[in-house]
Amino acid sequence: xxxxxxxxxxxxxxxxxxxxxxxxxxxxxxxxxxxxxxxxxxxxxxxxxxxxxxxxxxxxxxxxxxxxxxxxxxxxxxxxxxxxxxxxxxxxxxxxxxxxxxxxxxxxxxxxxxx
Numbered sequence: 198x199x200x201x202x203x204x205x206x207x208x209x210x211x212x213x214x215x216x217x218x219x220x221x222x223x224x225x226x227x228x229x230x231x232x233x234x235x236x237x238x239x240x241x242x243x244x245x246x247x248x249x250x251x252x253x254x255x256x257x258x259x260x261x262x263x264x265x266x267x268x269x270x271x272x273x274x275x276x277x278x279x280x281x282x283x284x285x286x287x288x289x290x291x292x293x294x295x296x297x298x299x300x301x302x303x304x305x306x307x308x309x310x311x312x
Contacts, residue, residue, distance in 0.1 A: 198222050198300050202292055205306030208283055216278040216306055218293035224274060232269055232276045233296035236260065237305070238289035248296040249276065261287070283310045 204216040216234070220227055233248035247267040249255045255267050264287075266279040276293050292305035 200293060200300060200303030202303050202306040205291060205308045207309045207311065209312050210284055210310055212283050212310070213279070213281045214283065214308060216280065216291055216308075218276045218278075218303070220274045220276070220293075220300070222274065222300075224271065227274045228271050230299075231296045232267075233294060233298075234265070234267060234276070234278045235292050235294065236287075236289045237292070238286070241289075243292070245296065246291075247278065280308070283308070285310045 199221040200218060202218045204214060208214055228251045231248055231250055234246045235243050236246050237243040244260050245258050246260050246265055247255060247257045249267045249269050264282045269276045287310050288308060290305035290307055292302055294300050294302060
């Protein structure tokens, strides 16, 4: 199993990014997973941002204050995270995994919010 995240980068405050996460498992396995996005800010523990069921029902924590939208494409084994109105405190490494976590972590994708 391999998780590959992408889409991060340097963005100015107020900007947006769309992150992607591809999971290399069979499609029949992927649809059984509750997928989630996590964030690890510098010097802090990894925290849950959002999770999504196979059918698209999503759940969010307060960590992004309504500025993140999670979605998934089961045909592509891919989960997305749309980020908007980004703030410097959103800087960190964004990773995806199941909820609860059960797969080997990928490298994540770095998001840096700075002017």
